[in-house]
Each structure stands twice: as C-alpha cells, then as structure tokens.
Amino acid sequence: MGKLKKYKLKTHKSTAKRFRITGSGMVMRTRVGKSHFRRRKAQRVKARLIGVQPVSSSATAKRIRRLAPYLHKYRQNPPA
Helix, strand or coil: CCCCCCCCCCCCHHHHHHEEECCCCCEEEECCCCCCCCCCCCHHHHHHCCCEEECCCHHHHHHHHHHCCCHHHCCCCCCC
16 A cells, blocks of 8 residues: 555635735734725825734634645745
8 A cells, every 4th residue: 555645735815815924933914904095094094004914813823824824935925
C-alpha cells in the first residue's frame, strides 16, 4: 500500500482579498468607509482611514485562518 495523498485546501477568495497576515502572525484588516462619500468627510476622518488595523477578536482571527489556510504565504494578493 502506498502513501496516502494529502489534499489541498480551498481558499475562500473574498477572505483572501480582505485580510493579510503579518510576519509575527497578526491578522490585519482594512478600515471600513473608504469606498464612497469621501468628499463630505473631514480630513481628520479620512486620514484615520489610511492603513490597516489588527483583527480584535481572536475567534474571528481563527475563522479567517481557517477560511484562508495559505494566507501566511503571500505578502500581497495570492496568485490567480
């Protein structure tokens, strides 16, 4: 009898596009409210929207890791 085949896991693509994992293993997300109605927002509010922020809930971070198991391998978007 030969070796058992180890199957690849499928990545949830919308999760892979929305989150990143840092080198230390933190799950990072972008802030909400960046898509439209930006002209009526104050400069201070728009400045706060720049950059990423860590996912606060450990349960949510665990779910993200399960949905995108190969996310830690890529710095940017995964290859198509």
